[in-house]
Ligand SMILES: Nc1nc2c(c(=O)[nH]1)N[C@@H](CN(C=O)c1ccc(C(=O)N[C@@H](CCC(=O)O)C(=O)O)cc1)CN2
């Protein structure tokens with residue numbers, strides 16, 4: 001079998017176009033565009049690229065982008081003061097603090113300070129709790145984008161066995177909650193799981209979010225399974241001094257067995273930014289007392 005490639009880049013472009021088409025009616029109703037504030041502390045090169053991409057995508061969707069770049073030595077209190085100011089700013093519908101933060105800052109304290117109604121990353125415990133009990137929440141972007149790709153590839157997910165590899169608060173746990181809501185049978189596996197290959201072999205859906213380059217091998221995959229690779233790992237490339245991006249799955253091996261698979265790059269990654277815009281539009285509607293935009 002050779003897997004169908006799930007083109008996250010194309011799907012994300014379509015979602016962004018649908019979002020952009022909804023912005024004018026929001027502007028007409030409220031007299032302003034949805035606003036997203038992105039806070040970057042320090043000069044981590046990958047984070048700088050992601051923040052630039054978020055700014056560009058926000059502006060292209062017709063939304064307002066507020067960028068706040070702070071030096072690496074910014075104190076936790078100064079960051080909390082900025083978050084408080086953004087919470088109080090009515091033109092800001094979404095607040096995102098780019099991770100990772102410098103080590104002297106307690107990221108839990110910062111995420112907890114964001115108004116849950118503006119928490120477009122869905123990382124606040126209030127949104128995590130709402131997701132867990134099935135109440136209206138803002139849902140973390142990477143799992144949300146992964147679910148959209150799965151539903152597009154497979155349609156109804158009900159009854160399928162999903163194995164999520166990774167138990168982080170920002171991907172693994174919310175991914176498992178979203179799959180449970182779709183009536184999947186969900187197994188969360190992780191670094192301590194015994195016989196991980198044997199567990200993964202049971203899966204109709206594999207979501208790999210461990211952060212270890214090419215850990216999931218082709219002989220772990222049940223023939224025809226759908227593989228969602230959340231990993232983004234930079235490894236040495238073929239030429240000296242060059243690097244390349246790989247996922248958590250050994251792509252060629254897994255693609256030879258799976259029914260469908262997301263590539264890295266061009267799979268889940270672009271969905272993260274498209275879903276950030278989706279969450280910003282949803283947060284803006286809720287804050288303005290409007291019903292959620294449909295069909296996104
Ligand atoms: N506050 C947050 N911080 C971080 C998040 C997040 O969702 N919220 N996620 C990641 C980084 N991230 C967005 O912030 C992100 C990562 C990757 C991509 C992406 O499109 N990747 C491309 C490849 C890009 C490249 O060449 O490097 C792909 O996979 O095709 C978008 C967003 C950690 N921090």
Ligand SMILES: [Mg+2]
Nearest residue numbers: 103105106107
């Ligand atoms: Mg820290």
